[in-house]
Amino acid sequence: MPIWYDPLGLALGVALDQFLADPRSTAHPVALFGQASAKLEKSLYKDKKARGVVHVVVCVGGVTALGVLAQRVPSRAARTAVTAVATWAVLGGTTLAREGAYMADALERDDLERARARLPHLCGRDPAHLEAPELARATVESLAENTSDAVVAPLFWGAVAGVPGLLAYRAINTLDAMIGHRSPRYERFGWAAARLDDVANYLPARVTGLLTALTGPNPGRALTVLRRDGHRHPSPNAGRCEAAFAGALGVTLGGTNVYSGRTEHRPTMGEGPKPDVRDIRRAVRLTRAVSLAAAGVAVLTAWTLRRARAPH
Structure with missing residues (x-):
């Protein structure tokens, strides 16, 4: 069945995210997917890459098939409604900006304990x-x-691959968050999830870097830092986003990070001082600007693809 390109559905989904954000509920579709994939992991797990590949194929293939079935509803209005709900389910832009604002408020009040307790949300x-x-x-x-992960990438895949693209991307990104990190348990089993996430985010991360430069307060500096430093991050994708933000905000990112007792020393990106509390709200504003630009680009792309496929 051909892909259903639905610019109106994408736009409505973005609007739903603005008004509803992500309800903190175990009944949220992404939470339900996480629960199902965790149960499957219990029966499939072995410290082997092949088992991780099977896990990813079943999980991502299942939700992609669900997306294909969902867009087979006969009514055009129903397909638009399905696209809107799917877009809302996979987006996290409003929640992301709120979490950033929460951290800014806590640090502005010198409430380190509240900020430390909240950081794991990010x-x-x-x-x-x-x-x-x-x-x-x-x-x-x-x-x-x-x-990129919560806004630009899902909108990118929704624009070019419809509902199946929306659901498949969120499944891939969720699996990466669950099992894609390096640890003794997931070094092999999580390999496929991590690599597939790298592939799915390759183009969206670079789109994010460009949109950050175009919507930020200093496009020239952002592009310079993006080109110069974007490849220095250990992730093939995250560095593009962080370098563009560093250039746009005039700060230096990178340094020593500790993850569950594991220490990583990351190269620095950008020019200027390390970010301080005041820079958080600037970053939140930039996140919102990039999200709005990404929504516009996604809607325009879906509209263009629909026009191109329409009979003349």
Whole structure:
């Protein structure tokens, strides 16, 4: 069945995310997917790459097939409604901006304990011993990377691959968050999830970098830092987002991070001082600007693809 390109459905889904955001409920579709994939992991797990490949194929293939079935509803209005709900389910832009604003408020009030307790909502860094400057850097870096993961990438795949693209991307990204990180348990089993996430985010991360430069306060500097430093991050994709944010905001990102007792020393990106508390709200504004631009580009892309496929 041909892909159903639905610019109106994407636009309505973005609007739903603005008004409803992500309800913190185990009944949320992404939470339900996570629960199902965790149960499957219990029966499939072995410390082998092949088992991880099977796990990814079943999980991602299942939700992709669900997306194909969902867009087979006969009514055009029903397909638009399905696209809108699917878009809302996979987007996290409004929640991301709210988390950034929450961190800014906590640090502006010098409430380090509240900020440390909230940081795990944004990233996997160990917050126990982080002071305000490192909490601010972690927040800005997480806002940069998650602008791609939570907004630009799902909209990209929704624009070019319809509902199946929306659901498949969110499944891939969720699996990466669950089992794609390096640890003794997931070094082999999580390999396929991590690599597939790298592939799915390759183009969206670069789109995020460009949109950040175009919508940020200093396009020239953002593009310079993006070109110069984007490849220095250990992730093939996150560095593009973080470098563009660093250039746009005039700060330096990168440094030493601790994840569950594992220490990583990452190269620095950007020019200027390390981010402080004031830079968090600037990063939140930039996240919102990039999200709005991404929504516009996605709607226009879907409209163009629909026009191109329409009979003349």
